Amino acid sequence: MESQDRDRGPAMGRVASQPGQGRRPARSRYTPAVADTARGIFITIEGPDGSGKSSLMPRLAAALAAAGCEVVTTREPGSTPFGELMRRLVLDTDPPVDRGGRADALLFAASRAQHVDEVIEPALARGAVVLCDRYADSSLAYQGAGSGVDMPQLREVQRFATGGLVPDVTILLDLPVDVGLGRKADEITRFEAFQDTAYHERVRAAFLGFAAAEPARYAVVDATGRPDAVLERAVAAVRRVADRMPCLAAAMEPTSG
16 A cells, blocks of 8 residues: 655554455535534545546555554445445346336445444544545435436435435545546446446536535545646645544645655
8 A cells, every 4th residue: 555755653543444345446415514523534535437536545545544543444335244245236237137226326325324334433433534435425426417316305315324424525536437437448337338428427517516516525636637646636635624633634744855
């Protein structure tokens, strides 16, 4: 795992990955957030397919761990035994089971509910930084904007599935659809195999719309840049909540020498 070139000091953080990751690496719109300085920090990484979320997450986790944070990296769908079963069901292309947007939304929500209860909430309760590859906004973008599921109803489903848990920061990795799909040529899921370009354009537009509606939570990062530049922008995005956790503030300090 890569890390920033800096003196890590005597107090090192650690990164914990959830099951399945070893194989591959103001008010919210769906619920109000409740500030609690005793809790950890919840950071989600979102974006269209091929935007580089799984590449960014271990590098961002290493940067925060180097500053002394306990970091839990996790992903959706997955990261619990039930979630990994759901991941295969909703993403695998074989068998080619026809399924509508509402059914997909409910399957993702079931996985998310278990994920929050089993992984995310316990980590936040003990004061960890949780980095999550996709969360409820993905359901709004893919099943809502992409598949046409009623957005107000879908937001209610997310509120129920998450128990009202909203990210403190959402890093949106944005890039043109054709670039992202080109990056994923060797990793095809149902959403690349069975959806057209117009579907993915709606997904991207939805993410950008969410970011415009919630600028206090979202940080949009150009995912076409160099990996180091993407990491730098992601670390800068975390600065907005650094006052709530000393280790995050330490990660933001300029390097010396």
